[in-house]
Amino acid sequence: MQDVLKKKSMEKRILAPRDSRETIGNINVPNPRMVCRNVNVYYDDKQAIRNVSIDIGSNEVLAMIGPSGCGKSTFLRCLNRMNDTIESCRVNGQIFFDGSNIYDPSVDVVPLRAQIGMVFQKPNPFPKSIYENVSWAPIIHGLVETKADADEIVETSLHKAGLWDEVKDRLGQPGTGLSGGQQQRLCIARAIAVSPEVILMDEPCSALDPIATAKIEDLIDELREQYTIVIVTHSMQQASRVSQRTAFFHLGDLIEVGSTGTVFTKPSHQLTEDYITGRYG
Amino acid sequence: MIVPVLLLILLALSVAGFFLGRKKASAVAKSAGGRHKLHSRPNYYGIVTGLWCCLPAFFLFLLWLIFEQRIVTSLVIADLPPTLQQLPRERLVLIVQDIRNLATGNIVSGEITPEMRDAAAHFLELQDIGTMITSVLVLVVALAGILFFYRRITPELRARNQVEIVIKSLLIVCSTIAIFTTVGIVLSVLYEAIRFFRHVPVTDFLFGLEWSPQMAIREEQVGSSGAFGAVPVFAGTLLISAIAMMVAVPVGLLSAIFLSEYADKKIRAVVKPLLEILAGVPTVVYGFFAALVVAPSIRAVGSQIGLDVSSESALAAGLVMGIMIIPFVSSLSDDVINAVPQSLRDGAYSVGATRSETVKHVLIPAALPGIVGGILLAVSRAIGETMIVVMAAGLSANLTANPLQAVTTVTVQIVTLLVGDQEFDSPKTLAAFALGLVLFIGTLLLNIIALTVVRKYRERYE
Structure with missing residues (x-):
């Protein structure tokens, strides 16, 4: 039955209107930072996310995996309302952050976006200096009053992003002149400069080489102590290395959630197993 | 008659050359063991054969067209009777001109002597002979070209590279046409301007505060000298352009920001074309709008609050001109702001920036070169605009910074100086060229300054 379903869906990528599939695994966590309930997302009249409910725990790294077009990035962008910038996009359902529906x-x-930061697939530093890239957001939010405050935020953010030693002598140079991996860490520094509580990462390493990827993964591990992190990734290895919980999406449905160890070693759903064993995707 | 026929024959020969060359190339390839032995594809051999046929022949033909008159005329002069040949140079030129007119059937200025009639007949005869010789030469060269290349076709011959050289030269020629035109314009204006500066010292022109170029015809009349101080005229241009830019830059830039960042697709689809319609309205229409609607209302408002506004004012012309150039600013700025990658907007929004912060700190710095380009285009339109100023700002060259008074601009003065019958050796007429030259230098400097500023402040996002 599952095979038939899979085959059908692989043949026809356009979603027919249908009910959502039930999520396997425990969506709840004891100390949730964000709580998503019955989230549906539509682009015009096409549905991209079906009835997804999931908790995101404090100081955990939640990895979202799934084949291309499964809606994981769309769902991630719902968490800080970045989808508002897309005209045709409509969201319903509830996403609670600190007890209130965003x-x-x-x-x-x-x-809200200052509290829930975001790092994108392609590094997108502003065409400004390294210093301004980090200090801009704190300045517009009024978090700094003096130059010394700004200096301090820039230094601590770059330290946390593991970039300080590489750029401390050239803070005045354009951020766009750094290498890809450095740019991505600059974007992480930019995101943590406004002291967010949650950081969303949309395939942050897909444009980077293995060494830069390893650095970012180490960084994610360190950042977990202070922040809650949700990461979308195409790399199963990355998900298993950095995350504590994993959510598997398929064609707009949240198929399975569980601790990363369980999902990768004993997946309950046939689709999850097919995906992580590389049978499709 | 013979010229188009000749060109058609040349074209036909070239086409024939193309097919011959291609055929030979294919044959050569076959005997060498297949098409892959050929350096270039057979078509290229054909094209080069055709080019060898038409290019040298065409240049020969062009040379003849250029030198035909000169050669024939000198031959005619050499054959004139000695009595005519010994005339002074100016008279001889006149007679030759008459002979030429006689030959082509135009009106002749002097009386016609039998010698001249003979000379005209001789002229026509020589011309015919010349054309015949050239035609034969051209055809011979064309055929020789085909033959020359046809015999050289071998598998190793690099025909494609030759075609590429020809195409590259064509591209270079096209791209330099604009440059040469500019140089030509500058030189012609410069020449006339130097003639003007022989009558009026450069310093008087550049720093003089009075402009009244109308010169009396007779010496003893009042104002027989004229005054050529260009400061009031340039001040008028600056004043009106400044007013226009004060209208166009904020309105244009803000509407561009609205269209690209705030408006949804439907509004944008309607408003943008509507704005661009403004650029299509003829300037004459703006002119009478300024003169009949705007200027009187400014005057009425002014008199109500106790200001003395002249019926033709710099303000009216500047305001309407500003409206006219809004699309230059808005349309270009809108395009460049739209071209800023979405990822930069996402980056700004993701750290909690508002729309206006994103626009101010991220989008405008990134789009700056394009915005400045649009503004520059608008400035040059404003400086060059004539019609609105003629109709709404007047012709009197007042040196004033008061926008409520009548002023005049450089372009308006150039027009008034050159309209009608003019003698081209009086300083009055030549002054137009001096004005044009200074205007050209001014806009050039403006461009250079703007480019430097942009290079310094732009934020590169590529």
């Missing part, structure tokens, strides 16, 4: 009309996205 899709409530009374919520202002500007402070």
